[in-house]
Amino acid sequence: MMNHQLENTKILVTGGAGFIGSNLCEELLKYNCDIVCLDNFSTGKIENIIHLFGNKRFKLLVGDIRNIDDCQKAVEGVDYVLHEAALGSVPRSIKDPITSNDVNVSGFLNMLIAARDAKAKRFVYAASSSTYGDSQSLPKVEDIIGKPLSPYAITKYVNELYADVFSKTYGTECIGLRYFNVFGRRQDPNGAYAAVIPLFVKKFINHESPVINGDGEYSRDFTYIKNVIQMNILALTTQNSDAINTVYNTAYGERTTLNQLVGFLKEFLGKYDPEILKVKVEHGPNRQGDIPHSLACIDKAKDLLGYNPEYSMKEGLREATEWYWNNLK
Numbered sequence: 001m002m003n004h005q006l007e008n009t010k011i012l013v014t015g016g017a018g019f020i021g022s023n024l025c026e027e028l029l030k031y032n033c034d035i036v037c038l039d040n041f042s043t044g045k046i047e048n049i050i051h052l053f054g055n056k057r058f059k060l061l062v063g064d065i066r067n068i069d070d071c072q073k074a075v076e077g078v079d080y081v082l083h084e085a086a087l088g089s090v091p092r093s094i095k096d097p098i099t100s101n102d103v104n105v106s107g108f109l110n111m112l113i114a115a116r117d118a119k120a121k122r123f124v125y126a127a128s129s130s131t132y133g134d135s136q137s138l139p140k141v142e143d144i145i146g147k148p149l150s151p152y153a154i155t156k157y158v159n160e161l162y163a164d165v166f167s168k169t170y171g172t173e174c175i176g177l178r179y180f181n182v183f184g185r186r187q188d189p190n191g192a193y194a195a196v197i198p199l200f201v202k203k204f205i206n207h208e209s210p211v212i213n214g215d216g217e218y219s220r221d222f223t224y225i226k227n228v229i230q231m232n233i234l235a236l237t238t239q240n241s242d243a244i245n246t247v248y249n250t251a252y253g254e255r256t257t258l259n260q261l262v263g264f265l266k267e268f269l270g271k272y273d274p275e276i277l278k279v280k281v282e283h284g285p286n287r288q289g290d291i292p293h294s295l296a297c298i299d300k301a302k303d304l305l306g307y308n309p310e311y312s313m314k315e316g317l318r319e320a321t322e323w324y325w326n327n328l329k
């Protein structure tokens with residue numbers, strides 16, 4: 001369905017060659033927008049966006065958000081900014097907090113300044129469920145957060161603080177989306193910091209045992225990429241003045257344990273290759289900085305943005321495993 005509000009607008013997607021960013025670029029092109037993708041390919045890949053190069057409305061800028069000139073070049077003439085560029089992963093930030101801070105905090109501030117100066121209409125950014133930190137309350141409600149448990153969580157919380165101050169001080173319209181364990185096509189299964197779903201999918205496809213950190217009873221609100229796309233579009237287009245300059249849980253609103261996840265993966269991948277049903281999982285120690293359970297309350301996004309996630313974890317996983325089977329095998 002065409003959203004006329006976005007038609008013929010120009011949108012900057014930072015981190016557009018990454019998992020979430022490339023899915024946003026691809027979807028927004030369907031709305032007849034001009035898309036500028038800014039990426040330094042530190043974790044993003046050209047393969048994620050190469051299929052978009054034939055579209056005249058898609059433009060790639062290779063640049064770094066730590067460099068203010070690159071940010072200023074990228075925001076020239078844009079109506080909206082979707083800021084996805086960051087260094088993800090809690091373990092990465094524990095190993096190298098300085099680089100995570102440079103990219104996620106200094107880079108974020110550069111992008112906010114560039115968006116403010118270019119008079120972009122709105123700045124929608126990737127926040128994180130890690131901001132809930134050591135808060136024990138479930139489900140997670142936006143106003144109740146704990147203390148951060150990792151350098152990564154600090155950077156994502158600082159993003160929210162800066163966005164709040166920019167909205168109050170300079171009138172920049174900001175919306176933060178606290179993503180909860182997003183998964184889907186093009187999420188990278190490789191490398192030391194791969195997310196659990198693509199990592200396990202790749203292991204199963206190769207008949208190797210995935211290693212669960214802990215007993216497998218930790219749970220997450222795994223969120224399919226198509227729900228995340230819906231949230232980003234709602235955040236860009238909302239006309240509700242109460243809905244801006246705030247943050248939203250971006251999730252499905254149900255939790256799945258790691259043991260359940262393994263069961264679903266075997267069910268879906270086993271249809272392509274029954275040998276996968278025989279692959280056993282292994283268990284290792286719990287990971288530093290991990291919280292036992294994560295579950296979002298999504299009422300705020302439903303009430304203020306009209307968010308209505310269409311894909312349950314299981315429906316999303318069915319689509320994602322099909323994509324991985326066709327692309328990894």
Ligand SMILES: NC(=O)c1ccc[n+]([C@@H]2O[C@H](COP(=O)([O-])OP(=O)(O)OC[C@H]3O[C@@H](n4cnc5c(N)ncnc54)[C@H](O)[C@@H]3O)[C@@H](O)[C@H]2O)c1
Nearest residue numbers: 015017018019020040042043044064065085086126179182
């Ligand atoms: N995937 C999740 O479950 C999840 C959860 C919470 C928050 N987030 C946030 O969502 C955003 C996107 O995450 P993702 O999963 O798509 O990760 P990703 O690593 O696939 O994408 C990040 C992109 O940013 C780019 N990038 C990194 N540093 C850059 C720099 N200095 N200059 C320009 N580009 C740079 C990378 O090359 C990559 O293309 C990030 O901000 C991440 O913190 C993701």
